Amino acid sequence: MSNETTEKARVASAPVSSREWAPHFWEGCDFFAWIRLLVRNRFAVGWRHLYIALIVTFVSMVHTLLRWLQQAIYGRALRRTPLHEPPLFIIGHWRTGTTLLHELLILDERFSFPNTYQCLEPNHFLLTEGLVKRFLWFLMPSRRPMDNMPAGWDRPQEDEFALCMMGQPSPYLTIAFPNHPPQDQEAFTVRELAPAAQQRWKKAFSAYLQRLAFKDPRRLVLKSPTHSFRLPVLLELFPQAQFIHIVRDPYAVFPSTVNLWKSLYETQGLQTPTYAGLEEYVYNTYTRLYQELEAGKPSVPANHFYELKYEDLIRNPLEVMRALYEHLQLGEFEKVAPRLQKFFEENKGYQTNRYPRLSPEQIQTITERWGGVIQRYGYSAPTPSKEPSR
8 A cells, every 4th residue: 555655646746748658448459349449430540540550450359369268268157156245336427536436445355346457358357367467567557647546457447448348339439539429428328229239238247247256256346437327227237236426516527527538538549639529528428427317316225325525525534434334334434444544644645636727618608507516516616717726
């Protein structure tokens, strides 16, 4: 823990614009997923990204062969592997603190989680994870491209990336071709997909969780903002699942989310991004997320759903986590409290990224378009200013 937090403190002061080399997400695709992605986008790879496409084409063939080999070796055992406990889902909009909450919950040794390698190499991690993490640890950067959070093969990751690598429809495929219209928007809810595609998605997601459970039978904690749209589907698959929703000041979320997508388009895209329509996409997706979340919440039993504010978590972390544990009956909080205390003590100097202040026009637009969420959770507009924050 001390080495990780030392590294986190080191990178916190690094400028956001500095980049480290990192593998591309798409290098984890199997061959068929990769070819479908290229075909649907008419092979519109930018000239300076062609070498990436060539690398992915080659390694995707290897991934497919390894997937077949893993299935041949483990297939029967995997089909018999149950989830001993229903997953615990962390939901919320991007940049609301879902990653921090994931980091906190997995300090509890009673929980398991999908790590970065398992999400970016979902097709064969049972065969290859140990070797890659031992000999190819240097392929991962020390931090994520969009913020100051540490990165690494063992860090918790969004399972949505695993679905991409397995060839399932996902809005995250937009990252590959950012100058094309947003892709697979129906996959936000899953239920808007064609019936056959829905069944394939459910089967692939369940099979992925079985592989995780085969590796580690402890209760899974999953985090992906896309799951915020999917409560009905997730409850169909896991009727006893529990959900933790974290919310954050929308006036802070907007610039941070725009920066997130810009960073991912730049570092993971196969085109030189123009960012055309990006802010409108953020406005629309935010509105849709909270519409779907509010529609899905009544289906979840009260003792299976908990909401908290990012600001409260930062201000009173132990009190907020204690209340979360008590509400969801996650087990004895005192067992994990010392680890949480140590985490926050070692990260007192951690600073989040800072962005230019919102313009008066942006503040007005956020207030008008996200007003329902702002009022529901008790936020208020900042004082307009055109001066950049320091």
